[in-house]
Amino acid sequence: MPIPVPKNKPQTQLSLSWPPVLVRDDETEEERRLRLGEEAEAKRVSDNIDRQIETERQQKRKTAGPKILLLGQAESGKSTVLKNFQLHFAPKAFEIEAEVWRPVIHLNLVRSVNFIVNLVLSQSQGLRESLQNHQRRSSSVISPDLRKLCTRLAPLRQVEENLIKFLSGLEPPRSDDTGVQSQPYRPSKAPDISIPANNRWKQALSNQRVSTDSRSSTTRSGDRFGDSQSRRILAALGDDIAALWKDVTVQDILKSSDIALEEQPGFFLDQAVPVTREDFFPRPDDVLKARVTTIRPEQHTIIAEKGGEKAKHWTLYDVGGARGQRAVWAQFFDDVNIIIFLAPMSGFNQVLAEDESVNRLTDSLRLWQTICSNKLLAEVEFVLFLNKLDILDAKLKAGVQFSSFVTSYVDKPNETKPVAKYLLDVFVSLHQQYSPKRRKLHPHLTCAVDTKATSSIIIRIQETILVKILAETNII
Ligand SMILES: Nc1nc2c(ncn2[C@@H]2O[C@H](COP(=O)(O)OP(=O)(O)OP(=O)(O)O)[C@@H](O)[C@H]2O)c(=O)[nH]1
């Protein structure tokens, strides 16, 4: 169909090419030949540019490096896996940054201590009341020594407040959260802390370090972060904290209340003395154990330090796993090569913090099914981390019966290997059943706080992901 030409315009013919070429009616044969030649040249140049843009796009995709999305319920270990990638590809940067985790580790420790002290004091109060009411109560007797120990540890309440203020002070206030949140103590669960685990507070701490370093030659033990008062108090109380954790009555109270602090996030009570030393400098293992709840999606770019690495840049998206955080996951679905889904195997006898009517394993399975069946992710490669193998092992060895919580597990031993194999089969078959099309799954039984084992899994993921990127960019 001819393109309509406004009436008052000179008698010209519009070509369909872009930019439009005005063709005069009185064009001579020679002019027409020249014009067509110019048009052919322009098209050749334009096609070349298109080809170049496409090649550059593909090259950029390749050199932009792999993009990984970490998914899974809260406390499944996503941020811990992120730290493992950082440690694997950029160990020097990881070590330099390790110090910024010290206040977090201290806050993890102090909250555990204050939790125990509260529990002991409430038991003591309960015992007094039941004696006054002549009730029989199977409660541990709190000795005067334990009471004194709790009194000596009282300054740690102030230290907790100071550390929370200190860490939240580094966060600019936002409308959707208040920075560091000190979650209330709950009897069934040790305290957790919500500090946005993003780069901002880490950056703020690193900046403080840089500026302090440039002003004075502080040593490793100097007050680089302005948390020296908390550190001095902690150093003075390190032995008392260790004594509290070892106390037989404390252990009895925890056991009878069904609380296994050593299985909960941010557990440092068994390292109280080294962690509270004034010159404490966190090692990679300590950083991996430090717990900070992710409350907003974060993008982390890792630049591989070793020249030999096949991919230089790695982008990892870490998201919050609690139910209220999951709505934002979808924004990353079309931009990733691989999803690493984490399911903590130890959750079989636990409930969600955000909804205590839901079993953690049930939630993990439902979430996995939803992710597997998502059509937007049909082309994305899936890696499954059945995580917290060590805690599963400890629970089963302590006598917790897997079959009491998972009734379909019948006539099989209550041992780590068969239980892990059973869970693996369930997750693999859900993937098979619900994937929109056939897709390869790469499952691993993991303990994300074991850096060595996780590093060898990362090497295998690296191979998988690079083959996928090469295939996507038509290189192979
Ligand atoms: N013992 C043990 N602890 C683990 C393992 N994986 C992670 N953790 C710990 O579990 C806690 C929670 O891990 P995170 O990585 O913060 O969990 P997350 O999935 O990022 O949680 P959200 O940010 O709340 O979504 C941390 O204290 C980790 O050190 C594991 O395999 N074994």
Ligand SMILES: [Mg+2]
């Ligand atoms: Mg996290």
